Amino acid sequence: MAKTGHIKHHRETAEPIELNPLFSRLGEATELPRFVMPDRPTQPETAYQIVHDESMLDGNARLNLATFVGTWMDEQSIKIYAEAADKNMIDKDEYPQTAAIETRCWRMLAHLWGSPDSEKSIGTSTIGSSEACMLGGLALKRRWRHARDAAGKDASKPNLVMSAAVQVCWEKFCNYFDVEPRYIPISEQYPVLSGPQLEEYVDENTIGVVAIMGVTYTGVYEPVEEIAAALDALQEKTGLDIPIHVDGASGAMIAPFLQPDFVWDFRLERVHSINTSGHKYGLVYPGLGWVVWRTEDLLPDDLVFRVSYLGGDMPTFALNFSRPGAQVLLQYYLFLRLGFEGYRSVQGASRDVAKYLSEAIGKMGPFDLCSDGSDIPVFAWKLKDGHRGHWTLYDLSDRLRMRGWLVPAYPMPDDLAAITVQRIVVRNGLSRDLAGSLLNDIETEVKYLEALEAPMPAENRSRPHHH
Ligand SMILES: Cc1ncc(COP(=O)(O)O)c(C=O)c1O
Numbered sequence: 001m002a003k004t005g006h007i008k009h010h011r012e013t014a015e016p017i018e019l020n021p022l023f024s025r026l027g028e029a030t031e032l033p034r035f036v037m038p039d040r041p042t043q044p045e046t047a048y049q050i051v052h053d054e055s056m057l058d059g060n061a062r063l064n065l066a067t068f069v070g071t072w073m074d075e076q077s078i079k080i081y082a083e084a085a086d087k088n089m090i091d092k093d094e095y096p097q098t099a100a101i102e103t104r105c106w107r108m109l110a111h112l113w114g115s116p117d118s119e120k121s122i123g124t125s126t127i128g129s130s131e132a133c134m135l136g137g138l139a140l141k142r143r144w145r146h147a148r149d150a151a152g153k154d155a156s157k158p159n160l161v162m163s164a165a166v167q168v169c170w171e172k173f174c175n176y177f178d179v180e181p182r183y184i185p186i187s188e189q190y191p192v193l194s195g196p197q198l199e200e201y202v203d204e205n206t207i208g209v210v211a212i213m214g215v216t217y218t219g220v221y222e223p224v225e226e227i228a229a230a231l232d233a234l235q236e237k238t239g240l241d242i243p244i245h246v247d248g249a250s251g252a253m254i255a256p257f258l259q260p261d262f263v264w265d266f267r268l269e270r271v272h273s274i275n276t277s278g279h280k281y282g283l284v285y286p287g288l289g290w291v292v293w294r295t296e297d298l299l300p301d302d303l304v305f306r307v308s309y310l311g312g313d314m315p316t317f318a319l320n321f322s323r324p325g326a327q328v329l330l331q332y333y334l335f336l337r338l339g340f341e342g343y344r345s346v347q348g349a350s351r352d353v354a355k356y357l358s359e360a361i362g363k364m365g366p367f368d369l370c371s372d373g374s375d376i377p378v379f380a381w382k383l384k385d386g387h388r389g390h391w392t393l394y395d396l397s398d399r400l401r402m403r404g405w406l407v408p409a410y411p412m413p414d415d416l417a418a419i420t421v422q423r424i425v426v427r428n429g430l431s432r433d434l435a436g437s438l439l440n441d442i443e444t445e446v447k448y449l450e451a452l453e454a455p456m457p458a459e460n461r462s463r464p465h466h467h
Helices: 044-056 075-084 096-112 129-150 168-176 195-200 224-238 326-363 393-402 432-450
Strands: 122-126 159-163 180-184 206-212 244-247 271-277 289-293 305-309 312-316 367-369 378-383 409-411 420-425
Touching (some): 096 122, 096 326, 122 129, 122 326, 129 168, 168 180, 326 420
Parallel strands (some): 159 206, 206 244, 244 271
Antiparallel strands (some): 122 289, 367 378
């Protein structure tokens, strides 16, 4: 798990930004200070050129195979984005149609996620899955507290049970909202959270269990149905009724289309709430998330605030107040534009590319696959046990970066921290053709690294060398 620490800033020198003479205009400064606001205005064209040129250094998003977040949208989306850039999601009164469209979107999601009656479900858009997870967690905590208060029991020590491989937003939730995190370690035997481990961790102070649909490290689904069954058995034995929140940041927009028979959603009564990132496999630019509760009563009313809406009032539950509204319209555009069939074929294409890549990488001599991209289109691999060579996956990551590809290597969490894995996230936009070029580059670099007769000099590597 990520360690908290001081926030570090990228150090830049304080040298002024020098303007290219081509862009500086008569009477304009030819240098701009870097860390203090310039005294005088700059021509819009000049300022544009500076920002444009600086952001060019960010690299090519399409070659970034580290991120889950959307890096491509079509022309119509860009038009909507530009037209809607001024909309503030919280101004329900000023933008009632955007508010209505937000409701249509989460109702579509409730239906997609097997809600028995999507009219009884309740949901909201958020800035991303992190906020959506916080809201899911807060609802669990508040419901637990109400039940404890009603029973006259102590409500001062809530805990949340989840895999040690949860995304950092759950650590944040526990830290920010004073909930004890109970991490179930992952191991070679239990690579994801599963039923048999739960009993040891759950007690009367457990506000819920988080199940991850698409573990961030490997892309593998946690067996939500099995987790629910284990909690059913536990309830029979102990009377404890522990709800599940499904963190479907990626998988909630994959499973309905590619694995319709996998039962993980509101088809299971124990699943109280589900979140997803509209900006991941929802295919929208950042930042958009969604959270939906199976039925309205699972979201305690005392968490809901009312904002003015067409002279009446509109319930809202959010951490942010103001936030861009354009992404909600983009999500709606995509729901209309693609429909179920369209999403199925876009996600299917990503899955095919992921499987094509994982199969080829699995066959390369030094690697063992940790996952193959058949859950979400994300897979990871490690060096074979006993691999002899003077290189690590960090070196391969460095070599690929020289060719423009961002393919991160990182340690697995906690108990498996000695294992380094490398991961590829296949998104819409990584074509089979591009994947072919990537494979060629991986093959070339692996050959180079395997031929090394001594470790690379320390200055040539971004991370220390150890197996
Ligand atoms: C499983 C899981 N949960 C939550 C998040 C956080 O999502 P967001 O970046 O939308 O806040 C991620 C992001 O990678 C994730 O993989």
